[in-house]
Amino acid sequence: MPEPKLVPDDIAERTLMLGLCNELLGQNGLVWCRRLMVMQPTMIDPDSQPEEVRNFLTFFATKYHYDAAQAEGAAARVVSILNALSAQLAAQKTKGSKYLIGDQLTALDIYWSTAAAILDPLPHNMCPMPDNFREFYSTVGPDIEAALDTKLLAHRDFIYENYLTLPLLM
């Protein structure tokens, strides 16, 4: 078993943790839905992007199983996942914990912190990426912007400062 252990021993904590990891990284999860959102304008109107970007996004649309109906619901799905994470973080704070699950670091803290790059990338010196990626990732629309709890972003910062290494290379 790797140390430190990133999967809780307690079955209720582990069940919730894996379930929320799936919401972040699984099929139709937060990262999946954000990718659909990035592709959507190009898939609706291919001429809205320069040829190079269009070719790139069309390639990824195939790779990532772009689906127009799913793309339509993607922002709402991301909002519901952010709300669930915010509620979990708030519940944990009430219990006196600094972590998303239990009282120590788990995979969920790391997954959230890294997945947040597709919503609110860290500044260039901490997380370098091409300008168009930064624009794609930062353009989340009003609903997600409203749901993007500053406490969730502060939690990301806390995890990077204490457990991860910057710069984050995508």
Added chain:
Amino acid sequence: MPEPKLVPDDIAERTLMLGLCNELLGQNGLVWCRRLMVMQPTMIDPDSQPEEVRNFLTFFATKYHYDAAQAEGAAARVVSILNALSAQLAAQKTKGSKYLIGDQLTALDIYWSTAAAILDPLPHNMCPMPDNFREFYSTVGPDIEAALDTKLLAHRDFIYENYLTLPLLM
């Protein structure tokens, strides 16, 4: 999306469902732990089995990453997962639901019903398998036997009767 939909739309239900599916089928989950238990006697004392069975189990021990320490804790892990499923089924009954999650069939009902074969195989006419497999699968030891809630087995029967096809071919 396949119909009927086997993944709930509600995020709390979906999170719990995926977390419990992981407990059944994921790494160090119920099926994983039962496999370790089946191999354990042979791994501890290779001469306890006839050569053919020994070769077969040794092959699977490699394939399934047999680990002596995990095998030692396997029965307790299975018990904790069965207890969590029993508690979930009881909570659902209190809410008036016949299913493990929400108020309709989900993947978890199907996963539980099929995974139960490694604890309490259905009779030969419903689930044919070689006799030594039947013995391996049925030999769960006293702790798991005590934790194997008859209501969970009745739930398996309900799911087979209404949604699945018998005989179950392993």
